[in-house]
Amino acid sequence: MAVLLDNPVRSYAWGSLTVLAELLGRAPSGEPEAELWVGAHPGAPSTVVGEGRTLDDYIAAAPEATLGDAVVRRFGPRLPFLLKILAVERPLSVQVHPTIEQAGEGYAAEDAAGIALDSPQRSYRDRNHKPEMVVARTEFEALLGFADPLARAELLRSCRSEALVHAGTVLRSPGGLERLVRQWLSLPDAEVDALVADMTSEAAARTDEGHLGLVHRLAKEYPGDRGLLLALLMRHVRLQPGEAVFVPAGVPHAYLSGVAIEPQASSDNTLRAGLTAKHVDTAEVLRLLRYEPDGAMPIQPRAGGAGEQVYPVPGLDEFVLSSIDLSAAGTPVRTPGVVLVVAGTATLTTSESTLEVGQGQAVFVSAADRSPRLYGDGVAFAVTTGSGSAATVEHHDANAEGA
Numbered sequence: 171m172a173v174l175l176d177n178p179v180r181s182y183a184w185g186s187l188t189v190l191a192e193l194l195g196r197a198p199s200g201e202p203e204a205e206l207w208v209g210a211h212p213g214a215p216s217t218v219v220g221e222g223r224t225l226d227d228y229i230a231a232a233p234e235a236t237l238g239d240a241v242v243r244r245f246g247p248r249l250p251f252l253l254k255i256l257a258v259e260r261p262l263s264v265q266v267h268p269t270i271e272q273a274g275e276g277y278a279a280e281d282a283a284g285i286a287l288d289s290p291q292r293s294y295r296d297r298n299h300k301p302e303m304v305v306a307r308t309e310f311e312a313l314l315g316f317a318d319p320l321a322r323a324e325l326l327r328s329c330r331s332e333a334l335v336h337a338g339t340v341l342r343s344p345g346g347l348e349r350l351v352r353q354w355l356s357l358p359d360a361e362v363d364a365l366v367a368d369m370t371s372e373a374a375a376r377t378d379e380g381h382l383g384l385v386h387r388l389a390k391e392y393p394g395d396r397g398l399l400l401a402l403l404m405r406h407v408r409l410q411p412g413e414a415v416f417v418p419a420g421v422p423h424a425y426l427s428g429v430a431i432e433p434q435a436s437s438d439n440t441l442r443a444g445l446t447a448k449h450v451d452t453a454e455v456l457r458l459l460r461y462e463p464d465g466a467m468p469i470q471p472r473a474g475g476a477g478e479q480v481y482p483v484p485g486l487d488e489f490v491l492s493s494i495d496l497s498a499a500g501t502p503v504r505t506p507g508v509v510l511v512v513a514g515t516a517t518l519t520t521s522e523s524t525l526e527v528g529q530g531q532a533v534f535v536s537a538a539d540r541s542p543r544l545y546g547d548g549v550a551f552a553v554t555t556g557s558g559s560a561a562t563v564e565h566h567d568a569n570a571e572g573a
Contacts, residue, residue, distance in 0.1 A: 171523055172229070172539050174219040175508070175532045180205040182262070183447065186317065188412040189257035189429055193512065202259060208532045209252035211436045213295060216532065225249070227533060237506050238441075238537030241555055244487065245465050249490035253508055253532075253553045254432040256304070261388055261426045263446035264397040264404075266458045267300035269419040273439050276454065293451050295438040301486055302434035303416045303453035303469060305493070305551075306333035306409035310428030312405040315421050315465030319347040322403055324379060344370015347403070351394045354399040355452045357442065363394045367412040369402060383408060388426075388445065399426070405464060405495070412493075414469040416483050420460035431512070433553050435488040473504045487556030505535050507554035514548015564570070 176389040178188055185204025193206070207214045210226035210296045224246070229236045233247030233398050241250070269274060276294040285292050297479060304310065326338030329438045341351075357365070361485050366389060366478035385402050392398065409415065409430075417423050424445055428501060442448055443455045471479035477498020481491045494501050494509075498515050503509060509518065518525045518533055519542035527533050527550075544550060 172518055172520055172525055172533055172535045172542065173532055174315070174525060174527070175208060175225060177208045177532055178214040179203050180207060180214060184258060184260040184262040184267040186257035186259040186429075189259075190255065190502060193255070195528075204257055204262075206530075207252060208254070208259075208510050211250040211252050211296075211438060211440040213438050213570075216534070218534075225525055228534075230284055235538045236534075236536040241506060241537070248436065248438055249506070250555055251432055251553050253491075253510060253551065255307075255510075255512070256425060256430045258310075258429070259428050261391055261424060261557060263440075263442040263448065264400045264422055264424040264444050265284050265417050265442045266455055267302070267417070267437075268294075268439055268441065268458055269552055270297075270299040270420070271401045272436070272449050272458055273299050275437070277459050285526060291449050293439070293441050293449065293454055293492065296436075298435055298437035298439065300435055300437035300439050301416070301483070301488065301490075302432055303414055303481065303483065303491060304409070304425070304432050305414040305481060305491065306411050306429040307429040307431060307546050310409040310413075310430045311426040312407055312409065313401055313422070313424040313426065314407050314417065315423065316347060316403055316417060316461060316463050318463050319403075325448055329368070329372045330375075331372060333365055333366075334368055336371065342555045348459075351400065351403065351461070352456060355396065355403055355456060356394070357396075357399075359394075359396075362396050362399065366394055368399050369398065373434055376430050383523050393501045395444045396432075397442075397446070397451070400443050402443070407427055411472070412471070412479075414471065414481050414491075415468050417485075418460075418465065418467070418468040420458050421465035422455075423466065423478055425477055428573055431491070431493075431510075431551050433489045433491045435552075458510040475502050489553050490556050492552045492554075494544060494550045494552060496544060496548045499545045501544045503552055504554040505539055505542060506537045507535050509533050509535065509544065509550050509552045511546075511550045514546060516544050516546035516548065516550055519543050519545070 185202035190203040215224040323338040323341035348350040365409035373382035474480040477495035
């Protein structure tokens with residue numbers, strides 16, 4: 171049956187002091203709170219209210235009933251997705267995520283090296299990949315993928331620094347982006363400091379903000395950081411509320427400010443290149459990086475059920491995200507899935523039960539729940555899998571025919 175969840179908040183240095191506290195209707199903790207996790211990842215699983223069991227244990231006790239046969243066959247007896255709210259007050263790391271094959275290799279290599287699973291030096295926390303999407307709730311600022319190398323070459327060749335002008339020349343050559351990235355990420359610290367100083371000096375001499383101005387701003391947060399070199403080569407975007415982008419494996423990205431919903435495959439594998447005090451593994455980043463411009467994929471929502479907008483990712487079946495206007499009474503909920511209320515209140519009904527879900531609360535709806543529907547006033551986000559119930563399959567087929 172559907173169950174209410176108590177969801178963990180993760181505190182990281184880049185988080186907000188107020189956003190998640192306000193969502194949850196409580197006083198701020200005094201710590202920067204960065205992420206709310208809704209799911210069954212063993213690193214920070216949700217807890218079933220009134221039972222004391224974590225959601226991963228709850229699912230493991232009856233996987234076919236909670237997930238359904240199709241999901242268990244495809245993913246095993248585990249929830250394949252994780253839903254987060256990101257509250258970004260300060261820029262966070264330039265990072266990439268692995269494919270599922272790369273994750274398996276990296277996990278095995280770190281095990282063989284004797285790196286404990288909870289070690290700060292560990293990059294691979296599990297064997298899964300981590301494709302992810304962000305849907306902006308406020309204006310959301312990010313670096314997403316690489317910019318057009320020729321455009322960045324022109325910017326660098328207009329600088330006064332010989333080293334930056336030379337980098338622009340490299341970018342204009344065939345394969346120049348990969349060659350420059352490998353060179354920059356392998357530089358001794360003293361040469362990184364010199365390049366960053368050149369960039370910030372150039373930015374300070376210009377009257378327009380521009381991309382050098384952005385890097386200058388990041389340098390105030392992370393002076394002398396190697397990640398600033400990658401940031402110089404990346405594409406700066408501002409997502410408006412409701413806009414979404416999907417980040418595949420190997421695409422470099424860094425979230426700079428704002429609040430967003432983030433569905434992803436259930437994984438905590440993050441390879442960092444800089445802009446962080448956490449473990450940086452440039453060798454592994456270089457193994458995973460993809461170098462095509464942009465890389466991240468804008469996702470256009472389309473109409474689903476009553477009051478529902480669906481954000482489909484082609485070729486991905488770990489998760490399907492929907493935003494739901496709760497005032498459109500009786501929105502169907504596909505199973506298995508989680509529903510998170512981000513504004514207002516909701517009532518979830520099934521053929522056997524009724525649950526009241528307040529702002530900031532979430533509910534897990536199992537495959538065994540019949541005819542789940544949402545009523546209320548406000549906004550919710552729901553995540554299911556692309557390999558779930560018949561209702562999920564029928565929904566996608568109908569949208570494909572109408573597209």
